[in-house]
Amino acid sequence: MFLFYSSLLLLGLSIGLLLLVIPKLVSGCHEEEREALLKFKHGGLQNPENRLSSWGSSGNKDCCSWPGVGCNNSTTTRRVVKLDLRNTNLDEYGRPLLNFSLGGKIDSSLIHLQHLTYLDLSGSNFVNAIPDFFGTFEHLEYLNLSYSNFVGRIPNQLGNLSNLHTLDLGRNFYLTVDDDFAWASSLSSLLYLDLSRVSLSFSELNWLTNFSSLTHLYLSYGGFHGSMPPSMGNLTSLEVLDLSHNSIYGTIPASFSTNLCKLRILNLGYNTNISGIWQRWTGSICLANSLKELYLSGIDMRSSSTVLLSTIGNLTSLEVLDLSHNSIYGTIPASFSTNLCKLRILNLRYNTNISGIWQRWTGSICLANSLQELYLNGIDMRSSSTVLLSTIGNLTSLEVLDLRGNSIYGTLPRSLTSNLCHLRVLRLEGNSIRGMERSIRGLCNSLEELNLRGNxxxxxxxxxxxxxxNISRTLKILDLSNNSLTGYIPYSSSNGGTMLPDVLEELYLDGNKLSGNVILQNIAKFSNLVTLSIKQNSLPIVITEDVLIKLERLEGIYLSKNRLVWKVKSRWLPPNIKRIYLSSSQVGPKFPLWLQHHQRGGVSVLAMSNASISDDVPDWFWKITTEMKILDLSHNQLRGYLPSIGMSTWYEILDLSNNSFYGPIPEDLCMLKSLQELRLSNNHFHGDIPDCWGKGGRNLFYINLSYNNLSGEAPRSLGNLPSLAFLHMRNNSISGEISSTTKNMKNLLVLDLAFNRFSRVPIPTWDTAGEDLSKLRILSLRSNMIHGNIPSEISQLSSLQFLDLSHNMLSGVIPISFGKLTGMSRKHNEKDKHFDFETPGFLYFSAIDSIWMNLKGVELENSGTLGFMNHIDLSSNNLSGDIPKELTHLLELVSLNLSGKIPTGFQLQTLNDSSVYVGNDNLCGPPLFRKCLTNDPPNMGKDGEEKRGKEDEIEIIGLFISIALGFVVGFWACCGLLIFKRSWRTWYYRFADEMMDKVFVTVAVRVGRLKRKFNKSAEI
Structure with a gap:
């Protein structure tokens, strides 16, 4: 009995204990941490797509089961140890899609998660500083904040994370570090460090000394300027090192090649002044055994290419080698093709003067068995293409061959195609190849991509x-664009079989001379097509849903610049369509109703510029475009009031130019996180420009608001756009002071404020103006209300090519310092017509812009050659003094306009082109052939000006006296005779009566004839 009661007592105690513990087990995570996560969710966090909607929902109180939250396995305390909220939705370039990115404020409640070992917020869009309290997570081992748009200084408190082994802050384009970054040395456990795209311009690299355990180091695009410290050789555990796209110069320390014996991947690309590295590798058994991938693109090797190539031949473990854009010339040493027997990928693009490489490969069993990818595009092969192509035919393991833009002429040798039976990708774009039928016949049946564009x-x-x-049943990508092909695509052969495999996914036939609807009817039978492009064929095509109904997988359709009529039912749209290009085709005149029925988030690109649409834009349209990346409706006759579109819209490019939109510009536009280009020119927008720029995204690089009815002051917040490169606000009524704003526009290339009401030149008047606006190439302030002297600081703009200050109220002299405008002294090449620029938020951009300019009284829009145009226009002002002789230093100046009251001086004699003076018929003297009537030299200086002024006054008085005398004499000569001579007066009045009668009779007869004719027609 005692045993029985003892058992009952023990059972009761167990149940009681369980009742105390079960609530904690049921709740899963610690109550304080659960509340902290909920405060984080509701404390100002922007949560698009409701990614965290299940946090705290009814029936889901256990935070350990919430998406992105991980807890330890303890049965009693279950603490949050992992918070993984990264954005896994990426675009085609690997960048996070912002419409899935968390943003806003990071609430300080997260400080209660003191057991965190793993924190990943990558791919977010916070646009705030990294919180200092992140430095209190003393157990943290993994911290990833990459690609999250954090700004400002990296907090020193992160130095407290002594257990950290992974720190990834890369691609936060507006992050900076302290001058010495000394606190980083306390992260002694660090194995992985990524600071790529973080500004290191004020930092030395000595802080790397203590990272002896570091295995991965990424410091690309850091703006670092200096030599590589010897302490870099202390990183003896390093396996991956990326120092590309900096300004590292000087020699490489000897310890670099002797101590880094575990280095597998090295990227030193685009550090143009590195030297001494090649000799360090000679005989380095250490690197020869370890280095697998070497990237040295964008380094000027003209003076050291022979040494470089010989040295690389000793790196016998190399598998990937990138020597593109290096100005390598001369012959390739034998060791290059005999020792590199593990080489899989070789990139020699854009080394125009390489020779001898082709012979080295002939009979090279070493490369023939290993090389899988070969990139030789951008090399001039006019004199050696036959030898090259035949030699490449010996590289029988090749899978990818890129020969784009090589000036290859004629037909391809049979040996190139018949031996390469592993070839998957063949790119021959931009050559002069013809007669491909015989060459293609020899290709083995393995090809997946064939690019013959532009031959x-x-x-x-x-x-x-x-x-x-006949040669490929595996072909997925075929590009035959920009040739002179005619006819159409036959889907079936003479025996009824299909002419191409159903696996074809991308087809490009742009810029040919193909036939009309037959081509679409046959293309529609390729049911696996994902991308179809037949732009610029002038095809007479009528698009109906019957033509494309079978293309269920179609995502991109490119039909621009054809004689195309889009006729589909109002409720039809291809089910998976994402990109629609219908520019320069007949979509209108009514706004296409079929767009109304596509699912929100479906279409990401809609380009219908110059599509003959003349209609009001319906309200429903703006609601379905919120997740579009590119919206181009320019050059139509669209009307309407641009509504508030909401800050959650994801436009990257918005082009509504050349329409009839009206009303104010909504503030939402300057709050868009993803916006890169905004084009609203040639509309009827009015009111003030919103003053909220930079509060959303900071990647906006192009703004065009020209030719509207905008007024008010230029918004100062434009200075919050660090990526802004093009700013056009021509032909409005904008005023105010923006020189303080331009100080922050360090990437500005084009500033066009012509035909407004600005009163001052918007150029900073401080000593660093040349540094702050060092990239500015175009400055147009024509026809404003600018007064005072021309700021001498303009001469600090070293890249300036186009300066228009005409039709203002400027006075004083032309600054002598204008002779220092070095952008007008150097020769420009074909590349200069593009505006190439790099911004904090993007890798690289290349654009062609346009601007209006006045040449000899004619307004011209200059676009394609704008980069070549060196132009100064100071006409129609009140300038005085001498024309500075220093202007003769501007050797490449194409146009100089000083018309109006031209300042004095002999410098015009250096302008020997007589067409400069066309329209000034009374000019005389050198350099014109017309001599002046007197032998006196031109009046110079102040006395001459005063004398000429007095002469002008006498001429004006004489002119008025002559007019008055002429009027008096003429009046009395005519009227006086009629008054005093009766016979003349009688004759004059008789003549007037006869003329009146004659006119009356003529009119009456003609009117009668018309009446009779009209009555006869009515009777019939």
Whole structure:
């Protein structure tokens, strides 16, 4: 009995204990941490797509089961140890899609998660500083804040994270570090460090000394300027090192190649002044055994290419080698092709003067068995293409061959195609290849991509198409654009079989001379097509849903610049369509109703510029475009009030130019996080420009608000756009002071404020103006209300090519310092017509812009050659003094306009082109052939000006006296005779009566004839 009661007592105690513990087990995580997570969610965090909607929902109180939250396995305390809220939705370039990114404020309640070992917020869009309290997570081992748009200084408190082994802050384009970054040395456990795209311009690299355990180091695009410290050799555990796209110069320390014996991947690309590195590798057994991938692109090797190539030949473990854009010339040493027997990928693009490489490969069993990818595009092969192509035919393991833009002429040798039976990708774009039918016939049946864009292919497409269909049943990408092909695509052969495999996914036929609807009817039978592009064929095409209904996988359709009529039912849209390009085609005149029925978030690109649409934009349209990346409706006759579109819209490019939109510009536009280009020119927008720029995204690089009715002051917040490169606000009524704003526009290339009401030149008047606006190439302030002297600080703009200050109220002299405008002294090449620029938020951009300019009284829009145009226009002002002789230093100046009251001086004699003076018929003297009437030299200086002024006054008085005398004499000569001579007066009045009668009779007769004719027509 005692045993029985003892058992009952023990059971009761156990149940009681369980009742105390179960609530904690049921709740899963610690109550304080659960509340902290909920405060984080509701404390100002922007949560698009409701990614955290299940946090705290009814029936889900256990925070350990919430998405992105991980807890330890303890049965009693269950603490949050992992918070993984990264954005896994990426675009085609690997960048996070912002419409899935967390943003806003990081609430300080997270400080209660003191057991965190793993924190990942990558791919977010916070646009705030990294919270200092992150430095209190003393157990943290993994911290990833990359690609999250954090700004400002990296907090020193992160130095407290002594257990950290992974720190990734890369691609936060507006993050900076302290001058010495000394606190980082306390992170002694660090294995992985990524600070790529973080500004290191004020930091030395000595802080790397203590990272002896570091295995991965990424410091690309850091703006670092200096030599590589010897302490870099202390990183003896390093396996991956990326120092590309900096300004590292000088020699490489000897310890670099002797101590880094575990280095597998090295990227030193685009550090143009590195030297001494090649000798350090000679005989380095250490690197020869370890280095697998070497990237040295963008380094000027003209003076050291022979040493470089010989040295690289000793790195026998190399598998990937990138020597593109290096100005390498001369012959390739034998060791290059005999020792590198593990080389899989070789990139020699854009080394125009390489020779001898082709012979080295002939018979090279070493490379023939290993090389899988070869990139030789951008090399001039006019004199060696036959030898090159035949030699490449020996590299039988090749899978990818890129020969784009190599000036290859004629037909391809049979040996190139018949031996490469592993070839998957063949790119021959931008050559002068013709007669491909025979060459294609020899290709093995393994090809997945064939690019023949921009060659000299001609004749009937069916012939070429038949050859392509015979050699590959695996072809997925075919590009025959920009040739001279005619005819259409036959879907079936003469025996009824299909002419191409159903696996074809991308087809590009732009810029040919193909036939009309037959081509679409046959293309529609390729049911696996994902991308279809037949732009610029002038095809008479009528698009109906019957043509494309079978293309269920179609995501991109490019039909611009054809004689195309889009006729589909109002409720039809291809089910998976994402990109629609219908520019320069007949979509209108009514606004397309079929767009109304596509699912929100479906179409990401809609380009319908110049589509003959003349209609009001319906309200429903703006609601379905909120997740579009590119919206181009320019050059139509669209009308409407631009509504508030909401800050959650994801436009990257918004082009509504050349329409009839009206009303104010909504503030939402300057709050858009993803916006890169905004084009609203040539509309009827009015009111003030919103003053909220930079509060959303900071990647906006192009703004065009020209030719509207905007007024008020220029918003100062434009200075919050660090990426801004193009700013056009021409032909409005904008005023105010923006020189303080331009101080922050360090990437500005074009500033066009012509035809407004500005009263001052918007150029900073401080000593660093040349540094702050060092990239500015175009400055147009024509026809404003600018007064005072021309700021001498303009001469600090070292890149300036186009300066228009005409039709203002400027006075004083032309600054002598204008002779220092070095952008007008150097020769420009073909590349200069593009505006190439790099911004904190983007890797690289290249654009062609346009601007209006006045040449000899004619307004011209200059676009394609704008980069070549060196132009100064100071006409129609009140300038005085001498023309500075220093202007003769501007050797590449194309146009100089000083018309109006021209300042004095002999410098115009250096302008020997007589067409400069056309329209000034009374000019005389050198350099014109017309001599002046007197032998006196031109009046110079102040006395001469005063004398000329007095002469002008006498001439004006004489002119008025002559007019008065002429009027008096003429009046009395006519009227006086009629008054005093009766016979003349009688004759004059008789003549007037006869003329009146004659006119009356003539009119009456003609009117009568018309009446009779009208009555007769009415009777019939």
């Amino acid at each position: 000299q292919l001609g004749g009937d497409l069916q012939v070429l198409w038949a050859q392509i269909s």
